[in-house]
Amino acid sequence: xxxxxxxxxxxxxxxxxxxxxxxxxxxxxxxxxxxxxxxxxxxxxxxxxxxxxxxxxxxxxxxxxxxxxxxxxxxxxxxxxxxxxxxxxxxxxxxxxxxxxxxxxxxxxxxxxxxxxxxxxxxxxxxxxxxxxxxxxxxxxxxxxxxxxxxxxxxxxxxxxxxx
Numbered sequence: 001x002x003x004x005x006x007x008x009x010x011x012x013x014x015x016x017x018x019x020x021x022x023x024x025x026x027x028x029x030x031x032x033x034x035x036x037x038x039x040x041x042x043x044x045x046x047x048x049x050x051x052x053x054x055x056x057x058x059x060x061x062x063x064x065x066x067x068x069x070x071x072x073x074x075x076x077x078x079x080x081x082x083x084x085x086x087x088x089x090x091x092x093x094x095x096x097x098x099x100x101x102x103x104x105x106x107x108x109x110x111x112x113x114x115x116x117x118x119x120x121x122x123x124x125x126x127x128x129x130x131x132x133x134x135x136x137x138x139x140x141x142x143x144x145x146x147x148x149x150x151x152x153x154x155x156x157x158x159x160x161x162x163x164x
Contacts, residue, residue, distance in 0.1 A: 012117040015145035016100040019113060020055045022154045023103065027053040040158045044105035059102030059112070060084060061132075064093050076136045079104040096128050099140070109138050114163070117145035121163070129163045 026039035027046070037044050037053070046054030062074040062084060073096065074084070099112035112129070114121050121129070121142065132138040141160040 009117055009145075011145045011149060012100075012115055015117065015143075015148040016057060016113075016115045018148050018151075019115070019143065020057055020101050023055045023101075024053045025154060027055075040156070042103060042111055044103050044110055046105065054104045056102045056104065057100065059099040059109070060095060061097045061099065061109075061128075062093050063096045073132070073136070076109050076132065076138060078107045079109045097125055109136070112138060112140040113160075114140065114142045115145050115148070116142050126163060133164060 023039050023042075027037045030037050037046065044054050046052070059080075060075055060083065063071050064074065066072055074093070079102075100115045101113040102109055103111040103113075112132070114125075114129070129140040132140060140163040142163060143158065143160050147159050
């Protein structure tokens with residue numbers, strides 16, 4: 001899946017690519033030193049050999065209505081092994097959110113990151129992201145594109161705002 005959306009700013013694009021690169025870089029450093037994969041407050045165990053190390057850009061979360069009228073979220077648990085075709089082929093599927101950066105571990109989406117540049121997440125998206133934590137235990141954070149781009153090297157600590 002492409003990491004660049006035609007209408008997004010370069011600041012947004014490079015901030016999300018940089019955040020993902022920091023996670024992947026830290027994963028490689030920890031692996032080379034025999035340590036478990038972690039960065040800042042985040043621990044994960046990538047279960048794929050796709051070179052992404054469990055870190056994905058533009059990670060889609062879809063929903064579908066079940067026969068009993070309840071809604072199932074697809075892409076959370078289990079995580080996507082292969083990205084779905086977007087937009088969904090079926091009228092039964094809809095896109096709920098696309099996370100700028102996602103961290104997956106042992107087949108589950110653990111953490112999501114929304115890069116904030118020109119405007120914050122919409123109220124509807126925030127409600128959905130809060131539900132992810134309640135229903136699936138997925139922690140989602142907002143991080144400023146400006147803050148990321150102002151860094152000179154990979155920071156030890158990340159300046160995050162939890163979406164709770």
